[in-house]
Amino acid sequence: MNKNLLIFLAFILIFSTGSLLAANPKVLMKTSKGDLVIELYPDKAPITVKNFLAYVDDKFYDGTIFHRVIKGFVIQGGGLTPEMKAKSEKRPPIKNEANNGLKNLRGTIAMARAMDIDSATCQFFINLVDNPRLDHVANDPERFGYAVFGKVIQGMEVVDAIASVPTTTKGMYRDVPVEPVIILSVTRLQ
DSSP, rough: HHHHHHHHHHHHHHHHHHHTTOOOOOOEETTTTTTEEEOOOOTTHHHHHHHHHHHHHHHTTTEEEEEEEEEEEEEEEESOOOTTTTTOOOOOOOOOOGGOOOOOOTTTEEOOOOOTTTTSSSSSESSOOGGGGEEEEESTTTTTTOEEEEEEEEHHHHHHHHTSSEEEETTTTTEEEEEOOOEEEEEEEE
């Protein structure tokens, strides 16, 4: 082969490899307080990202609310309607990937779950501050942690605006925004 052809083939190989290693998937979350762009980390949390994107693709999150807002801690959403009714969960609980090395730092998004380690379905939370107490420490139920699977890369001012809304108690739910903070839509950007 001649030298120019080898250079051309090397360039094509480098360019195509770069495309394969392209940026992580991103989603646009439109809320009644403004828009967020969230980058997802499928290399660190493949099961969680696949689950989240399946809900995104099904438009499951559209019309849900941030039903739990705790200033200085988290905002949680993705499972309740403005009437405080749980949306029927279409998918079974997923394996908890909290042991993936990612930390619950300000701006990261993680899966909400019940006491059972592998009970996460559709609900998620965004960390308002660094929350090391939510990180994976050990494989026992009390210290397993919450699986981080992405990070807000645009719109932290919107997250902070949500965090500052007045809250109340509604039925069995505490820390509920007085005025619903609605997730209008969540769509893939790439």
